[in-house]
Amino acid sequence: MLSRVKYDLTMAEAARGAGGARIDLLVVAAMVDQGARVLDVGCGDGELLRLLESRGVDGRGIELSREGVNECVAKGLAVVQGDADTDLAAYPNDAFDYVILSQTLQATRQPRIVLEHMLRISRRAIVSFPNFGHWNIRLQILLGGQMPRTRNLPYAWYETPNIHFCSIKDFRALCFAVGAKMDQAVALNAWGRQMRLKMPWWFWNLFGEQAVFLLSRRS
């Protein structure tokens, strides 16, 4: 499944909240207002959509992998087989209240265009991604001299589907470039738990394993 394969959340799978939901998904879900219309791009097996629907959200999904789609549809979720890079263009302006891109940005061919489409078809976007500025990754390149691999990013460079890694700092620059307003930014540790300390950006860029951004269109 797209999101699960591209970012293998072994640690996050292990860390689940009281209701059994993955904590990083709970962080994303908490950003969504009740009753909203949501498009989850790269929805995998539909776990986030189910979580959202249980909270009265009208959720739709796009998923690249056939297995993921078929599993979602068999669960009664409104999911279409499609590709973030090509299929977002088919949606009209302001079709949704939120578009969510969970652990998928780094696997798209054109992250900037994907983000621009997200903010076209919805006023707000939620993007989560693995932070390539994390100290462990920096150290692996600096000291090991090799492309980094972690428990959550286990692929070798020659077989990874992740082709556009970025750090939190890089992503902020992209937000400025596309004119997105950062309404909320959350860093998560390897288990998907929110890091609660009030800290400057450089700190998150060094110690956050994942980041979740709530963006809105500058009008």
Place this chain on the structure above:
Amino acid sequence: MAEATTTLDLADRTREADHPHSPVARFGADKPLRLDAGVDFAPLQIAYQTYGTLNAERSNAVLICHALTGDQHVVNRHPVTGKPGWWETMVGPGLPIDTERYFIICPNVVGGCMGSSGPASTNPATRLPWGLDFPVITVRDMVRAQAMLLDHLGIDSLFAVAGGSMGGMQVLQWAASYPQRVFAALPIAAATRHSAQNIAFHEVGRQAVMADPDWRGGRYFAHGTNPRRGLAVARMGAHITYLSDAALHRKFGRRFQNRDNPTFSFDADFQVESYLRHQGITFVERFDANSYLYLTRAMDYFDLAGDYDGVVANGFRGTPTRFCVISFTSDWLFPTSESRAIVHALNAASARVSFAEITTDKGHDAFLLDEPELFAIVRGFLDGAARSRGLRA
């Protein structure tokens, strides 16, 4: 080609067209069917089958729309061929379209030959079969006639409309024409319009029928003939388009039929030839040649965008219907790109849509075959819709 030994005689054929082995609804001159061709057609007869029980709220009705050469006999023994129904894998007790849960209606389409008004039916004015005097019909006409049937049965809104191929076209037309009457729509291996390639295939089939001297300008009933060869060739050609290269190769390869060496003749040396000939011969037993012309024409004319300023999405604006679009990887007659176009139009209309492409080498006909993934998806979609509709499990 060998003559079929069990071919219906003409009297049998018109008997099934006029007095089918199915319930019928009749509409007189006071309730004509308004056709796209600009004709008010009356009297109209619709033959249909039902399975299961309509609940007290009348909220569990599922309309099944059959494909080009299908009919209303979804899960009962076919009255002409004696074979099982055409969707026994999908419809039945405990199956995805569950007869213990839903009330299933399948009408024979207008223009068909199994009891709904069509070219094989008797024209009351002449007391002869209509033949080519029957007006040309469209997919929208079929759907209008189905809506009349539902009115007649006292069913206001459908829980679901499902169908593959031409049936899928009817599903899309239903959702566009009567959005308030369709809670869930399941177009399978379908398209919003018939492609140029598909029109071309149909034209070859029609020309094969019309080139048969027994067709007699469509008046074969009056001449006591039947264009068997032409219709069989049409069916053989069409049947290839329902399969795939991979499926044909898997089933037949280059294997010989009951022989070890080629005969150096034009006998059916290859298994695939023998198979196709069999398909052609068995088809003419149960199908009317003129009906084949009319129904292929109806598919050719289908172009949903044409009714909505060239934009399919306009046909679905504000639709309350939820959709589940399904395609098959090896279907080259209604390829996945056509289903994707449906999905894009539905997305543009902000409709609630699911779309799955199923991996199979069985081609277009996969929707009729044993495809566990198809069943899981249809079941999941209908279960989800039933929960939203408040139908009991």
